Amino acid sequence: MFFTKRFAVSALSLLAAGFALYIAGRPGTPVLAAPAAGPAYSADGEMLPPANYREWVFLSSGLGMSYTPQGADHLMFDNVFVNPEAYRSFLQTGAWPDKTMLVLEVREARNKGSINLHGHYQGTGVMGMEVHVKDTARFPSGWAFFDFDTPASKGTLIPSGAPCYRCHQDHGAVDTTFVQFYPTLLPIARQKGTLAAAYRKDSAANSGK
Ligand code: HEC
Numbered sequence: 558m559f560f561t562k563r564f565a566v567s568a569l570s571l572l573a574a575g576f577a578l579y580i581a582g583r584p585g586t587p588v589l590a591a592p593a594a595g596p597a598y599s600a601d602g603e604m605l606p607p608a609n610y611r612e613w614v615f616l617s618s619g620l621g622m623s624y625t626p627q628g629a630d631h632l633m634f635d636n637v638f639v640n641p642e643a644y645r646s647f648l649q650t651g652a653w654p655d656k657t658m659l660v661l662e663v664r665e666a667r668n669k670g671s672i673n674l675h676g677h678y679q680g681t682g683v684m685g686m687e688v689h690v691k692d693t694a695r696f697p698s699g700w701a702f703f704d705f706d707t708p709a710s711k712g713t714l715i716p717s718g719a720p721c722y723r724c725h726q727d728h729g730a731v732d733t734t735f736v737q738f739y740p741t742l743l744p745i746a747r748q749k750g751t752l753a754a755a756y757r758k759d760s761a762a763n764s765g766k
Contacts, residue, residue: 594642595656596690604688604703604712607640610660614644616739620666620677624724632666634679637739647742651749653732657691662708683708689725689734698722700733730756 597605607613616637623629639647643657665680686705693699702721703712715721722733730737730753731746737756746752 596658596692599711602714606709607658607660610638613638613640633684634664634666636662648745651746651751653691655691655693659689659734661687688712727755
């Protein structure tokens, strides 16, 4: 009797533990933000916000960068971050692995505040955010851009004919990304021989000037 009861109790607790594992591992469990390891999407194809991107690897800040002769109306900083798995892989190979996510976050450049007399610092409000993602199973060219209203909102896919793709394709130093502006990565791409032919041609032409 004693043994049977004991057996029944442990069988029950085993069942309970098994059920808890089943619930935790169920693929349909709702996700509020992308997992640390890669991109995640809603059922209608939007990108879920990469919640912890501020803990990713910082690649660079651009200040007031502009690709037209007249420049932008407001001075802005842009900050670029990449997921750590992709960064580590780039250090080894000079190339981006599948599931790379690069975040570009735009912030206002300010010059009046506290003790500052010269130069610029970043405002606390995020003015815009875009993600460049490599997901070869999902996008025909391998890469896609998503536009976010705020870092906590879902991102909208930018259609493949948009000018974003053209400029990145024609001028990005490595695989449609602007590694020429990311100082810790450019020497690695050079060393590993992964610089795009168009970029090598551009920089050879410019160095002659
Ligand atoms: C005329 C060229 C040009 C166009 C058009 C352009 N970009 Fe970029 N993009 C750049 C440059 C240059 C950088 C590097 C910024 C830096 O160094 O801070 C960049 C960086 C980025 C990054 C960081 C990751 C990477 O690929 O290097 C994202 C994300 C991004 N752009 C999104 C977009 C989106 C979305 C659009 C279209 C709405 C767009 N870009 C259009 C030139 C361009």
